[in-house]
Amino acid sequence: MAWIYLGAAGLLEVIWAFYMKQSDGFSRLWPTVITVVAMAASVWFLSLSMKVLPLGTAYVIWTGIGAVGSFVLGIALLGEPANALRLVSAVLIVAGLVLMKIASPH
Numbered sequence: 001m002a003w004i005y006l007g008a009a010g011l012l013e014v015i016w017a018f019y020m021k022q023s024d025g026f027s028r029l030w031p032t033v034i035t036v037v038a039m040a041a042s043v044w045f046l047s048l049s050m051k052v053l054p055l056g057t058a059y060v061i062w063t064g065i066g067a068v069g070s071f072v073l074g075i076a077l078l079g080e081p082a083n084a085l086r087l088v089s090a091v092l093i094v095a096g097l098v099l100m101k102i103a104s105p106h
Contacts, residue, residue, distance in 0.1 A: 005046075005049040006058055006062060008045045009065075010062050010066055014073060016034070016035045016038035016039045017066060017069075017073075018077075020035045054105070064096065068090050
């Protein structure tokens with residue numbers, strides 16, 4: 001169950017990052033509300049996962065999901081560049097996440 005909580009926390013991190021961008025510096029109400037709610041829910045799910053998972057594993061995977069997910073949304077929805085170096089960087093992050101999961105005792 002801890003891995004499910006961690007996955008939910010990571011997905012919520014992607015949501016709050018995306019809506020933070022949409023909030024235009026917290027000047028738009030609904031994107032700001034979604035950002036704050038998703039942030040709180042993300043941290044809550046992260047805390048639930050940390051009841052079982054080691055701190056380092058949980059935190060690295062949480063931030064990695066958020067980083068790569070935000071990167072993908074930026075390209076797909078916001079027209080951000082997808083050059084080779086950026087893509088290789090994202091692949092390396094994903095590889096690190098996979099290795100962290102494999103190395104985790106849980």
